[in-house]
Amino acid sequence: MQAVKTSLLGAYGSLAFPLAAAFIALQVIVPTFYAQSTGLSLSQIGLVLLFARLWDMFTDPLIGYLSDRTPAALGKRKSWIICSTPLIAVATWMLFNPGESATPGYLMLWTFVIYVAGTMAIVPMNAWGAELTDDYHERSRVTGVRAAFGLVGTLAALTIPAVLGQSASSDFGASLTLISYLVIVTLVITVAVSSIVVPDNSVVNSPANSIREILSLLKTPTPVRQLLGSFLLNNIGNAIPATLFLLYVTHVMEKPEFAGPLLFLYFVCATVSVPGWLALAKRFGKHQIWSVAMIMACVFFLSTPFLRPDYFWVFVVIVAITGFTSGADLVLPGAIKGDLIEWDALTNGYRRPGIFFALWGTLTKLSFALAIGIAFPLLELTGFDATKEAGAQSPLSLALLYGLPCIGFKIGAIIGMRNYPITETEHARIRDALRANEATGTP
Numbered sequence: 001m002q003a004v005k006t007s008l009l010g011a012y013g014s015l016a017f018p019l020a021a022a023f024i025a026l027q028v029i030v031p032t033f034y035a036q037s038t039g040l041s042l043s044q045i046g047l048v049l050l051f052a053r054l055w056d057m058f059t060d061p062l063i064g065y066l067s068d069r070t071p072a073a074l075g076k077r078k079s080w081i082i083c084s085t086p087l088i089a090v091a092t093w094m095l096f097n098p099g100e101s102a103t104p105g106y107l108m109l110w111t112f113v114i115y116v117a118g119t120m121a122i123v124p125m126n127a128w129g130a131e132l133t134d135d136y137h138e139r140s141r142v143t144g145v146r147a148a149f150g151l152v153g154t155l156a157a158l159t160i161p162a163v164l165g166q167s168a169s170s171d172f173g174a175s176l177t178l179i180s181y182l183v184i185v186t187l188v189i190t191v192a193v194s195s196i197v198v199p200d201n202s203v204v205n206s207p208a209n210s211i212r213e214i215l216s217l218l219k220t221p222t223p224v225r226q227l228l229g230s231f232l233l234n235n236i237g238n239a240i241p242a243t244l245f246l247l248y249v250t251h252v253m254e255k256p257e258f259a260g261p262l263l264f265l266y267f268v269c270a271t272v273s274v275p276g277w278l279a280l281a282k283r284f285g286k287h288q289i290w291s292v293a294m295i296m297a298c299v300f301f302l303s304t305p306f307l308r309p310d311y312f313w314v315f316v317v318i319v320a321i322t323g324f325t326s327g328a329d330l331v332l333p334g335a336i337k338g339d340l341i342e343w344d345a346l347t348n349g350y351r352r353p354g355i356f357f358a359l360w361g362t363l364t365k366l367s368f369a370l371a372i373g374i375a376f377p378l379l380e381l382t383g384f385d386a387t388k389e390a391g392a393q394s395p396l397s398l399a400l401l402y403g404l405p406c407i408g409f410k411i412g413a414i415i416g417m418r419n420y421p422i423t424e425t426e427h428a429r430i431r432d433a434l435r436a437n438e439a440t441g442t443p
Helices: 006-013 016-037 042-054 056-069 078-096 104-130 136-164 173-197 210-216 223-251 256-284 286-301 309-348 353-381 396-416 424-440
Strands: none
Touching (some): 016 223, 042 104, 104 136, 104 309, 136 309, 286 396
16 A cells, blocks of 8 residues: 655644644633633533533534535535634634623534534544545554644644743633634635645445444444444543643642643643554554553553642653553544444445544544533532632542543443454455455445
8 A cells, every 4th residue: 555645644634733723722721711701600611511512413423424425526525624614713713702791602602613613624534534545554644643733733722821821820811812813824724735735536435324324333233333432431531631630730739830831741742652652553453552551541540639739740740641641542543443444345335434433523522521511510519619719629529520530431441442353454354355346346
């Protein structure tokens, strides 16, 4: 299999930069900003973001289905990304720059718009990447480049609060305004470049009712259900501490001024770890190395519920190591997911990457919505108040919610990936069988 050209990889992967910048701010900064600066309660914010995300359970499969059926002459994937661009730009500005009296309805509207528009970009983008190659290891390279651009976008967004000297105790207003400019400008540039440079002429073969057919894969034991189940559990495990990170640094570690640098450290470690995880996966297998990374994260998260300000240096080490393990989460599951396209083609006779990646996107968004919808209301039930100064209340409930659910969900994901059947050898067999079928005209 010929390697994908570096120029194509760069143009394609650059799409992840503005999307990552927008959604890391939405996930990490926006909930805390709205809680501290708009008068909305933790429960209101959590429930609004949860309900907005739940819509993606309908829009993701729909957009994946429509993307698969878009005429190639229009650009099966790129046409959707182009159409999403103005929606993402407007929603980013409105969501990141609310007035002080923003209502739950305001937050719901613009969160809904950015999620739908993000789906219009992310689902076709991921399917587009899987269609650039069908090679087991080259697909990891494509996913790795996309993840690297996404991590750089994440770092760029998180650098802005650090440069402005804002911490978890600040209102983040100026930071979100600058992040808005960053997202909008880079989104226009990267969409234009990728649309011109990257080919989009793949062939998709879908059943008449692709959504119903794909859901049938989840009713019986299949590699699809096995991977999606573990991916959802692991993502929830990652999303809960990510959502609570700023609050944890402020109220448990009592070091709000270090929130920005710690986030930066986390994502730097994730970025530099990507080549290492790809090398290990090439030698030992993608799903095996992903499980190793999840085990490492569990081990280092064990102490987080019990840390106090005197052990801040321990938390710095935990942030670095778990950032390192998150590099595997960003690269390997996506590469494993791409291999399911050939499995589906051989097993069921269909090539439908759009709908596969739509389900993936749905679970990604659902995991973060569940994290906010679970963590924020539970915190409020325990009497925790995000507006109080550090040291003014017991941080025990926050510390427990930050660490323990992460471990539990990741253990479930590790168990779920046991005996995953699509190894490098099996994938090679599947590709050989598909080529033999094509040579003989067998469907």
